[in-house]
Amino acid sequence: MTIINNASLKPFNTFGIDAKAQSYCDISTIENLISVLKDYHASPLFILGGGSNMLLTKDIEALVLHINLKGIEVISETDHSVIVKAMAGENWHNFVVWCLEHNYGGIENLSLIPGNIGTAPIQNIGAYGVELKDVFVSCEAIKIDDQSVKTFSKEDANFGYRESIFKQDLKDQYIITSVNLELSKTKHQLYTDYGVIRNELDANGITAPTIQDISKAVITIRQTKLPDPKEIGNSGSFFKNPIISAKEFSELECNFPDVPSYKISDDAIKVPAGWLIEKAGFKGKRFNDYGVHKKQALVLVNYGNASGKEIFELAQLIQKTVKRLFNISIETEVNII
């Protein structure tokens, strides 16, 4: 186990920000993780997964632990379902592909989401009507300060929209080392309600889709809609979709009758942040080496050598403008570091 000083984090974050880590350590075994935590738990630590949900606005004055624990195994199964344990450093999409190859269903709608398995519970990743919590059984995590091991059940994890206990009460206290998911082997429950998925299946003449067909449809949709971080630095949706009250929504609708919405309950309406940002005139705007993506207003991008600080200032300008125009606060989904 080697600790490297003054390491560039540019290859390890999908925004491609050239921030430096005071020191960096690749963690590929649980033994290494426990040993490094024993020595350094009282020093500043920073946990890194796939780097696809963070904007680095400064150098990291800490020891960066890059969680690269690998392994996937079936730990139990019945005729109809299976519980799979995946180690935290497995790439999420590679895991989805592995499940599809074994015909295990439940996460096909989450195809092509970047990042690692160990991070998936932190913001309860979700897309096209499915969230991690729908298949989550438990995860194992090591407490940073005393290296004790704890298993978190679905109830413990307290999942919400892009939320969990790991982003709230237990922020920066635990390192997730593995995740157990329950997936179907037969009678897969398919989620094709999203219009775009339906349209993509129809366009290919698929009337009785398999989980593999749904994954393919999701991949095609995502590839046309979202910029590939390998080509343009980004962190996916930069902001969460705001949820407002019925009263706030009727005021908004009065001024903007074309506002799209999604009813969550009688007094909770979700409004697409991308629509608000586009309406505020930011879609496709470029400032030097950074800007708002031309096809997807929710995605902020680094065209080359932008700094995290520049992108953060743009995010703040967008938040202020949306607040002024619509009286709605939009929160960042990306972790600002």
Ligand SMILES: Cc1cc2nc3c(=O)[nH]c(=O)nc-3n(C[C@H](O)[C@H](O)[C@H](O)COP(=O)(O)OP(=O)(O)OC[C@H]3O[C@@H](n4cnc5c(N)ncnc54)[C@H](O)[C@@H]3O)c2cc1C
């Ligand atoms: C193009 C693109 C599209 C995206 N689309 C979606 C989408 O559709 N839906 C969605 O939900 N998200 C989406 N995302 C966001 C991102 O993929 C997810 O949030 C993903 O789970 C982040 O994983 P990561 O390993 O890259 O996390 P990182 O960015 O490495 O880390 C995120 C946070 O978790 C902490 N952390 C990392 N690993 C651990 C660990 N093992 N234990 C404890 N803490 C840890 C870090 O300190 C940091 O605070 C997208 C991102 C991109 C770039």
